[in-house]
Amino acid sequence: MAKIALLIGVSEYLPEFPALPSAVKDVEAMKEVLGNSEMGGFDEIKVLENSNRQQIEEAIYDLFADRNKDDVLLFYFSGHGVKSRESNLFLATPKTRKGQRGIVTPTAVGASVLQGHMNDSFSQRLVVILDCCYSGAFTKGMTAKGDENIDIQAELGGKGRAILMSSSAVQSSFESEGSELSIYTKYLVEGIKTGAADTDGNGKISADELHQYVSEKVHEESPAMTPQFAPVKEGYRIYLASSPQDDTKLQYRRKVQEILQKNNGEIDLISGFLLEELCKRYGISDEEAKAIESEEMEPYIQFHKKLKRYEEIFSQAVEKSYPFRERERETLREIKSLLGLRDEDVADIEERFLPESQESNSEVFTTAKAIETSPQNDEIELLYDKNVDYTKVRDFLVNGEWKEADMETARCMLKVVGLKENNSLTAEDIENFPCKDLCTIDGLWVKYSNGKFGFSVQKEIYHNLGGTKEYNEEVWKKFAYKVGWRKGEKWLYYNDLKFDISTDYIGHLPSRVGWSKMWWLVGGVVLFSRAETCGL
DSSP: OOEEEEEEEOOOOOTTSOOOHHHHHHHHHHHHHHHOTTTTOOSEEEEEESOOHHHHHHHHHHHHTTOOTTOEEEEEEESOEEEOTTOOEEEEOTTOOEETTEEOGGGEEEHHHHHHHHHHOSOSEEEEEEESTTGGGGGTTOOBTTBTTOOHHHHOOSSSEEEEESSOTTOOOOBOTTOSSBHHHHHHHHHHHHSTTOTTOSSEEEHHHHHHHHHHHHHHHOTTOOOEEEEEGGGGGOEEEEOOSSOHHHHHHHHHHHHHHHTTTOOOHHHHHHHHHHHHHHTOOHHHHHHHHHHHHHHHHHHHHHHHHHHHHHHHHHHHHOSOOHHHHHHHHHHHHHTTOOHHHHHHHHHHHSOHHHHTTSOOSSTTSOOOOOOOSSOOOOOOSSOOOOHHHHHHHHTTOHHHHHHHHHHHHHHHTTOOTTSOOOHHHHHTOOHHHHHHHHHHHHHHTTTSSSHHHHHHHHHHTTOOSSOOHHHHHHHHHHHTSEETTEEOOGGGSOOSTTOSOTTOOOOGGGOSHHIIIIIHHHHHHHHHHTTO
8 A cells, every 4th residue: 555645736827816925834844744754654656846737637547546545645735716707716827818608618627627537546545635716616526436527515435535625616725824734734743743633543644633733723713714624435544644643742732622612712711721731740840831822822823813903993993994995895705714714703892882872773794793773561372273382481491491492493493394302303393383383483583582583583694694495505504504403513412502592693592492313404494494484
């Protein structure tokens, strides 16, 4: 078995594209960790820097041709990713240019070239790492070897492939302030170099572990950037590097990570004492400990710098240009995107600086703000179609017992469709759910949360994000981030939700009725469609 890598970095471009000084440095950093015998242990690494299309395509051919089944083949690219009018991904070269109809495709390397050579390779351990804008578009139309009808997005057909992408099909990738490397590659290198990406502690770093590590780090620094991972069959088990076992510095690093994640990037007083004792036990010097802590705090520091910068911009914009015109709103949205921030990250900033006297008469700038409602003095009539009593739901809500109300809501909804408590609602159940019952449930939640919770609140957020009756993974993930059901690349466990009216997340509840795999795929979309039909 051989381990062979092709690393491509393009920093120099025609005037149509900004230069990317980090791209060539990304390649050099990746070569350092992959070529290290105690880390990547790759036998052969070819590097191309600012090469033309023909050189790149020939190197891609050489990487995948005449290989054995057990060879590990890795393709890495850092540079500009561009999409054609048909939304197909192309890797930009130093000669890539734009015409009236968009990208001049013969001047760039099509993702289809890479896909084709992967399909023809005998190797069953193929890894692709794309650090470029719109890299998530790489899997568009990708077929598996031997079956041209399999779409990788739907079936993930093929065998032994792992595709790691710095962003989704519609996202830009971001640079990392204060670092010579791109934000994505910076954490790829860090995860391998420190061994911290070995999440199961078996001494090896697999493709899925590396993706998980990098995604969490990237999300801490730039929440709007969502790295993607497309494992194919055994692809997630492809081992890329080794990590030190029983390394006291690595154990210390993991404890620091744990503390920072729990404390939103800070080390509190008691945790500081804990780390001091660990240093004594592990024999770690103060200098070594501070270096580890600084590295782990860096993404949080960068995130807060971005928040501070947005606060400066937004406060000045309000002072000089409020109320905003659509052109100004669009500019602010673009600034937010360039900083790698999401609506929910800046919602508090925008709410603090928008004038209270004009706020209710102006368009809400982000969908993270609560829908304005005035609690009615009269009690909501507990109407029903299926003889289900909603008294307990109301009483729990009146008393502020949000988790109990959430669980009772789920029980009632299951009872309406004739299911037992341990079952899950299907799309068909939701499509036929009685409007009278749905309106009663939603009315209770909206009333007693002062418009913060409820299916109608969630529906409004979902629609504002571009959601339709058709399931769209990107929109659904954005919705989950918005309402606080998802963090980084992970869905939160039910017990990790915030059952408190003081939570920052609008539309956070109700949630219990949807806590099943099927719900995440179709249930929420169908429910919001049903809510629309019922006039919520």
